[in-house]
Amino acid sequence: MSAPISQKHPKGLYVLFFAEMWERFSYYGMRAILLLFLIDNVRGGMGLNAAEGAAIYGLYTASVYLLTLPGGWMADNVLGQKKAIWYGGIIIMLGHIILAVPGGTGIFFLGLVTVALGTGLLKPNISSIVGELYPEGGARRDAAFSIFYMGINLGSVLGITIVGYLGQKINWHIGFGAAAIGMLLGLVVFKLGSAKYLRGFGDVPPAKISTPESAQQTKSNTTLGYGLIVLLIGFLSVLQWTGTIDMTTATGLAQGAGVIIVSVSSFYFLFILVAGGLTPVEKKRVFVLIVFFLAAALFWSGFEQAGSSLQIFAERHTQRSIGTWEMPSSWFQNFNGSFILIFAPVMASLWIFLSSKGLNPSTPVKFALALILLGIGFFVMEMAAKEAVTGSLVSPLFLTFTYLFHTIGELCLSPVGLSSYTKLAPKRYVSQLMGIWFVAASLGNLIAGLFAGNFDENNVQQMPALFNQVTLFSIGFGLLLLVFWKPVKNWMGGIQ
Template sequence: MTEQISQKHPRGLYVLFFAEMWERFSYYGMRAILLLFLLDKIRGGMGLQASEGAAIYGLYTASVYLLTLPGGWLADNVFGQKKAIWYGGIVIMLGHIILAIPGGTAIFFLGLAVVAMGTGLLKPNISSIVGELYPEGGARRDAAFSIFYMGINLGSVLGITIVGYLGQKINWHMGFGAAAVGMLLGLIVFRYGSNKYLRGYGEVPPAKVVTPEEAVKAGSERKLGYGLVALLVVFLAVLQLTNTINMTTAQGLAQGAGVIIVTVSLFYFLFILIAGGLTTVEKKRVGVLIVFFLAAAIFWSGFEQAGTSLQIFAERYTERTFGGWEMPSSWFQNFNGTFILIFAPIMASLWIFLSSKGINPSTPVKFALALILVGAGFFIMEMGAKVAVTGQLASPLFLTFTYMIHTIGELCLSPVGLSSYTKLAPKRYVSQLMGIWFVAASLGNLIAGLFAGGFDEENLEQMPGLFNQVTLFSIGFGLLLLIFWKPVKKWMGGIS
């Protein structure tokens, strides 16, 4: 069986599969216990309030996605993808080793920053090499990415199970250390496998000959970038001086980061529309990408509550004792990876079946369904929160069904959105707009952290209302997109 599979796909795919699996083991494993460690006041954690801990969590997860932008640029212009993956993996491992050292606050935050920088360098480039293995594109390439995606989720399940157990049941720093071991295994696989099966892939691109016209254009774009940075600095200074945002606190920093992300994205889209030299059709397609960006940010702001508000609910308000054994609360985050492994092939078959019947939903409809599903998940959590308000522990079924519905929503939005951005983006802006797609995830993670920070530990009665806000906002935007799906589809200019 292995021989048959190897004939269909190059062995390099499996090198990347296992390297990514171990990197995701380290990322999702550490992420599963991060907020718990920040909030813990008994077992050697940092003992922060929910508002501060959740804001730090949001800043960390948002920065991971933001740093994929410079990570991709460094690979394209300096290292090449293979070296970027190798150096990024080493930096990630060093970051987890720092986190495994029981030290002060400064040591811990240094470790977080190092992990984020390494992930930003590794994450966008390993996927690039998968695509490079299949220059012909087509169904074979789609199948390769499906296999690769399975590796991501397998790593997630293993990481949350092992790191979550070690961190919650034995010692927080042992959990962080296990994440470092996972990354080490990924580095070993990549080092020896890539030397043999990835020769000629992911190398530094040849130097491009730049025409005088391109040099002038590049200079103009640099000036625009410097001007935008200066504008942001002034804007943030005004917010700080007027006490609109207090950036001396974790919550203030997270709010400031949110302002930066929204402002940069807005100005970037405006720049492309006004000064990007686009045709009318291309401008309409960029307009569609703006709609998808907003929908994705709203979706991820709900979906990524898995590590924030849903983690707090699992830890404090959910029944986790079965036959005298208490399940680590971080294990609930495993449901997403497990449901992905179950539902991904089912959903892929469903789209193919519907397409054969001529009734496959359009991309805007799939985005709308994703938003409605994430809202429906929070409606279930609102019911669970009402049980918790009475002083009882809520059934684990509330979280189980929420994760299942959210996972189906993810499968409606994530692969579809990734594909849409590559197809709708004007050719000369494809790489940059792919970066903007990840920025939507960054913004969603940040909002998820800020939302969980709104939990008042002294006022449990507010929790159903907070979940209700997410329900109404997500379903409301989803229904709006569902109402206007035909005009949005028309603006796509024949691209489905």
């Protein structure tokens, strides 16, 4: 009989588990009603059309993850991880309080910006501390991230259920206020638990050893870094001047933000490789992180349609009535969190069992499986869309099975990716590269929002083709990664 989980893992993991659970309660709860609030013109929402609402939704969710990059830098160089988590949580709570105020458009967008800033500070650093609890790495760390992932999704289920119901059935702003209470509970858990069980983890920024050679290297790196920033600004200015980026509409701003995210990520990876002072082995590992970044961005671009195109499909094309009661459409997003709670411990145990037998799939193979499962889920949605174009409401089983395939894919990619980034990243860049991991989610969220904006209520015939595009891209990239998994694994330099 195996030992209980509590004997296998340090208690600090559970402090982080519950702190992250409440933070995700606030994030996913608010996200579940965000697009609905933006396009609502009956119950006091903003009354935007689907394209504008989806673009703003994509911009917000992308910003949340994009800001994890400066959030990681702040922890590595100024605050340390614990303070970054604490201050980030306070800022998130203030943002939700602002959203709870029934004010004008300016107040609402101020709240969104505040939540995004706080999440960027908190999100990468709480994941980094989880990795520090397991310096030996291996399957045990992968299992720990799967348990941590259960906390994320327990918060998701609670948030979508409670905030979704309050927002859709009672009042939008009461829903936003409930998200603020969730973040407050997360702050209390972290403050009390970290003092006892996380001593010595993330208290101060990583120590930097200074020698004349390292000082000269730092000076050269800084000069090159400034040069890359100037080059990036120039590149973006040319795109604006030529009309490639159009900032005059929400959709144009979202498209421009996609170019910016790709540019920032590319320049950051270039900076790390050229001026990061990396050894040849570390450079190969960074190349692996780039491959994982691309795979993750593609995965999230499909997966995160849960809150955009799949949310619209649930609201407008899915049978939700049971007798005289109609289920809130936002509750469909709970399938993912519920399936995570069911399958996360199963997958965590599976990785450890396969590892003990020498059969644990390598990380590139797990990423490939995730993308293939994502494609299968969208193939199911393609079938649902073909039925919906006839004008009838479709069975909720289509969305149920789509979320099932997506969830198993998520468990093959997300906790494994979190663990891989903490293992493969050079120690002095770990929080920053954790930020880059979340930037992949940022890009995916932005693409998901733009994709949802293509849903034209006057032309539902195009839905099957839209879902088919995601199916082909996901399965195609997954098969490509499956073909080249051995070279990618070799670049990992022996890290499992």
